Amino acid sequence: MxxxxxxxxxxxxxxxxxxxxxxxxxxxxxxxxxxxxxxxxxxxxxxxxxxxxxxxxxxxxxxxxxxxxxxxxxxxxxxxxxxxxxxxxxxxxxxxxxxxxxxxxxxxxxxxxxxxxxxxxxxxxxxxxxxxxxxxxxxxxxxxxxxxxxxxxxxxxxxxxxxxxxxxxxxxxxVDGIYTTDPRIVPRARKLAAVAYEEMLELASVGAKVLQTRSVELAMKQKVRVQVLSSFEDKPGSLVVDEDEIVEQPLVTGVAYSRDEAKVTLRQVPDKPGIAATVFGPLADANVNVDMIVQNLGSDGTTDMTFTVGKADLPRAREVLEKARGAIGFADVLADPEVTKISIVGIGMRSHAGVAATMFKTLAEKGINIQVISTSEIKTSVLVGAEYTELAVRALHTAYGLDAPA
Amino acid sequence: MxxxxxxxxxxxxxxxxxxxxxxxxxxxxxxxxxxxxxxxxxxxxxxxxxxxxxxxxxxxxxxxxxxxxxxxxxxxxxxxxxxxxxxxxxxxxxxxxxxxxxxxxxxxxxxxxxxxxxxxxxxxxxxxxxxxxxxxxxxxxxxxxxxxxxxxxxxxxxxxxxxxxxxxxxxxxxVDGIYTTDPRIVPRARKLAAVAYEEMLELASVGAKVLQTRSVELAMKQKVRVQVLSSFEDKPGSLVVDEDEIVEQPLVTGVAYSRDEAKVTLRQVPDKPGIAATVFGPLADANVNVDMIVQNLGSDGTTDMTFTVGKADLPRAREVLEKARGAIGFADVLADPEVTKISIVGIGMRSHAGVAATMFKTLAEKGINIQVISTSEIKTSVLVGAEYTELAVRALHTAYGLDAPA
The missing domain is CATH 3.40.1160.10 (Acetylglutamate kinase-like)
Incomplete structure (x- = not known):
């Protein structure tokens, strides 16, 4: 009972x-x-x-x-x-x-x-x-x-x-559960028997729209075991539970993608202390959420700063940056909405080194250029050109052994 | 205010x-x-x-x-x-x-x-x-x-x-108020400025479907002054109030009719004490509501009993009566659904004699046969053949001076 x-x-x-x-x-x-x-x-x-x-x-x-x-x-x-x-x-x-x-x-x-x-x-x-x-x-x-x-x-x-x-x-x-990736892109995507709360949070926030982020957060906090399943078919679904409950923990649980971001690059920003605050302060004040950030030091004492914002926020972000041009002192602002963020997610990444390296190698072998990288404890995300979305997702799904048996 | x-x-x-x-x-x-x-x-x-x-x-x-x-x-x-x-x-x-x-x-x-x-x-x-x-x-x-x-x-x-x-x-x-009668039958029906609660109860129960009986009863009990008016036109409506508020009290306030009743006659019922209980007890037990009742004594020690029931209850009433035929001892049961109950209503009837006489005289002049009569303190009702409905309502409306000026 x-x-x-x-x-x-x-x-x-x-x-x-x-x-x-x-x-x-x-x-x-x-x-x-x-x-x-x-x-x-x-x-x-x-x-x-x-x-x-x-x-x-x-x-x-x-x-x-x-x-x-x-x-x-x-x-x-x-x-x-x-x-x-x-x-x-x-x-x-x-x-x-x-x-x-x-x-x-x-x-x-x-x-x-x-x-x-x-x-x-x-x-x-x-x-x-x-x-x-x-x-x-x-x-x-x-x-x-x-x-x-x-x-x-x-x-x-x-x-x-x-x-x-x-x-x-x-x-x-x-939908009848949570999949290793979007089955519309990878027909051999597998339904997951179980996902950890934290993995679900990362999968949800990068595009798997099965469960609201707030619900997963609450379930995690209150230790509520959640099952996602179909109301039209009679099949077991996917459990969202504490990681301790998941016996066989794969290194990577799923591959997610998001087409909702745009890339912004500020060229030739003076490389001085406090410059990041000068750039991201006004954006935060304007409620523009910044996700991935990378900074490349140039040889001339300036730096190129690249980051992503929500596609819908792009016009506002440009406006804010142009207003702050004097204070920041950049030479140029470039924007590219034709990008996709691709993420591998898995709590196994915590305890295993080299998981991200497989990602970079796989993408390199397919000739896909990585524009920005960001990592968290259980997730590695890369920004690639939008036209590579399907190719990248499929290659990573195979590389991490997620494909269902043919 | x-x-x-x-x-x-x-x-x-x-x-x-x-x-x-x-x-x-x-x-x-x-x-x-x-x-x-x-x-x-x-x-x-x-x-x-x-x-x-x-x-x-x-x-x-x-x-x-x-x-x-x-x-x-x-x-x-x-x-x-x-x-x-x-x-x-x-x-x-x-x-x-x-x-x-x-x-x-x-x-x-x-x-x-x-x-x-x-x-x-x-x-x-x-x-x-x-x-x-x-x-x-x-x-x-x-x-x-x-x-x-x-x-x-x-x-x-x-x-x-x-x-x-x-x-x-x-x-x-x-509707924009309470009328002296149904304007579809009498184009010269007048909107009443004020009606007493008790008149409204009698008018509502005999067919004027403007206000629910329960609402009028509650208003009377709680002394709530009610106004009925149109939500589409911008005109004063009709007040439903305590009779003390009504200054000029006509003898008859309105003429109402109901086509919802049917007439039942039991022929040659033995004329003995307790016979009414034998007839109406089983009907009450079967939830058949009996309204008007009249009894004509015959010369042979039997009587004809005539009464009305709701048209919808007629089949049930016949069934109940047939079952009780032995106990009651009637010779025959006749049913006639082709009847209309016509009522004149007015609190002025309480203090004035001869109001009903005008009703009987008016109907007689038009050659309309009265089948049953019933009276209450502020109402007199007659049962007539259904085909006389409009003729009777119009004649009474004129006879009691209710017609609007031409």
Missing amino acids: ARIVMKFGGTSVADLDRIRNVASRVKREVDAGHEVAVVVSAMSGVTNQLVKWCTELSPLHDAREYDTVVATGEQVTTGLLAIALQTLGVDARSWQGWQVPIRTDGAHGKARVEEIEGERLVERMGQGQVPVIAGFQGIGPRERITTLGRGGSDLSAVAVAAAVRADRCDIYTD | ARIVMKFGGTSVADLDRIRNVASRVKREVDAGHEVAVVVSAMSGVTNQLVKWCTELSPLHDAREYDTVVATGEQVTTGLLAIALQTLGVDARSWQGWQVPIRTDGAHGKARVEEIEGERLVERMGQGQVPVIAGFQGIGPRERITTLGRGGSDLSAVAVAAAVRADRCDIYTD
């Missing part, structure tokens, strides 16, 4: 047939003797309609009223799923954020969960009842409805799982 | 344009210096969709989950109207049933309002804020969402008006 939180997203509850399908899945876990709580999103499309109404009435609408309106989407799903479960003979009842309660701060539209009182839920689960909990919503300090922001239902599920001390939080979605 | 509760039904808030229109109306009252609270229904069509989903999942759905689902319709409207009001510079906030709170009993799907805590609303109104309150919903004894049943938003509005001690409860609807 295990205690499980099952979370179903908008596409999984898009219509009555899919809600019935979800009910059957839940019943199966109940029949297997598990204690189950369910967290649901709004039926897909509903939230968009509600948001549109608010925005059409006023682009600068009161966030508290916005929350009141959009939280209804999840409320509808909880009631319908409870009815569908009862129809199958499963004892179930709906819970809104204010009923549990799921206490959040007062940041309407992007609230943070502060506390969930799990005891009543645990009690009901112990009696064989399935709590069907509205994801995405909570109740703020002034007893008003709050929402956690887009994708917040994953966060709700992980937080509920922590509150009821669940053995596992199953996130049902439209 | 007055304190006003304004209630808008589903057609008045059917889309964003209409919600903006409602916001303008509310602003006008605020600008006139009044303290205003608003009660809203769901956008028209929304409740039907939500009900349909529940019913499709299970015809015998859990009423608590049904309430959770359908109450979202009103919640959406409160948030949207609050935003629309704020856009016009009017301070406003939404209130759900559980936030006010509007406490009800636990009869999900048809709950009764037990208590509304009005003080917080009064305080906000005093500060110039407009509370936008979800109609139709409340919170039950076990902290679950309840609904008051169809048309419950009128009831919410009257109950809120009582709780905040409002000077008036304005019910905005798609």
Whole structure:
């Protein structure tokens, strides 16, 4: 017997047939003797309609009223799923954020969960009842409805799982797990049986959009074991767990890529102390996030500084730099949006040397020029020309032995 | 300065344009210096969709989950109207049933309002804020969402008006007031400036579907002055108030009709003590509501009993009577659904004799046979053949001087 939180997203509850399908899945876990709580999103499309109404009435609408309106989407799903479960003979009842309660701060539209009182839920689960909990919503300090922001239902599920001390939080979605890389690029990508929290964070932030970063962070902090699996197929998914749980740790778990960055180079910057602050201070003030940074010392007492910013931030970054040209004293600014960041991720890299060397050698053999390199404890990233994306990802996937048997 | 509760039904808030229109109306009252609270229904069509989903999942759905689902319709409207009001510079906030709170009993799907805590609303109104309150919903004894049943938003509005001690409860609807009779039958029907609660009860129960009977009863009990008016036109409506407020009291206020009844005659019932109980007991047990009753003594020691039942109940009534034939001992049962009940209503009838005589004389002059008569303190009803409906209503409307000037 295990205690499980099952979370179903908008596409999984898009219509009555899919809600019935979800009910059957839940019943199966109940029949297997598990204690189950369910967290649901709004039926897909509903939230968009509600948001549109608010925005059409006023682009600068009161966030508290916005929350009141959009939280209804999840409320509808909880009631319908409870009815569908009862129809199958499963004892179930709906819970809104204010009923549990799921206490959040007062940041309407992007609230943070502060506390969930799990005891009543645990009690009901112990009696064989399935709590069907509205994801995405909570109740703020002034007893008003709050929402956690887009994708917040994953966060709700992980937080509920922590509150009821669940053995596992199953996130049902439209992909069937976490892959070693993007299967659209590498058909022989393999589904991972297990990924460590920290690996998932690196994979998510570089492009694998399966689980929200905030949810993974919360799961890691609260030690919630998460499983990502398909709501449409009946196959085991991928576990996101503490690294101690992962018995066979490969050196590299996955290859990720991101086309969302642009490269900026400042030419002939005077090489003097404090120059980095002069460059990156104004960018930070303008909310431009800088990722990879490299500096090449020239022979003439100047240096070339290269770094990446989000593609969407590029115009703002150029504007900020041009304004600061006098203070920085660079000769020229070059921008190149035609780049891709490619990363290898794996907690095995911590304890093994030479992992990155394989990456550089592999790319060199394919004639791919590395423009910038950055590393962290469990990740090595390189910036390459955008046209090499697929070639580089495939070569690295093979080099690290990640290809599925043919 | 007055304190006003304004209630808008589903057609008045059917889309964003209409919600903006409602916001303008509310602003006008605020600008006139009044303290205003608003009660809203769901956008028209929304409740039907939500009900349909529940019913499709299970015809015998859990009423608590049904309430959770359908109450979202009103919640959406409160948030949207609050935003629309704020856009016009009017301070406003939404209130759900559980936030006010509007406490009800636990009869999900048809709950009764037990208590509304009005003080917080009064305080906000005093500060110039407009509370936008979800109609139709409340919170039950076990902290679950309840609904008051169809048309419950009128009831919410009257109950809120009582709780905040409002000077008036304005019910905005798609008719512009209460008429002396159905204007589709009598083009010269007049809009009434004022109607007494008890008259409204009689008019509502015999066919004028403007205000729910339960709402009028509550308004009468709590002495809430109600105004019925159009949300689309800018004209004064009709007041429903205590009879003491009505200065010029006509003998007859209105002529109502109902095509919803059927006539049943039991022929040759033995004329003995207790026979009425033998007939009407089994009907009551079967939940068949009997309205008008008349008994004609025959010369042979038997009697013919004639009464009316709801048209929808007719098959059940016949079945019950046939089963009880032995006990009652009648010779024959005749049923006639082709009848209409026509009523004249007016509190002036209490203190004036001869009002009903005018009715009988008028109908006789038109050659209309009266099949059954029933009277109450402020109402006289007759049953006539359905084909005489329009003729009878028009003749009575003229006879009691109700026609508008040509």
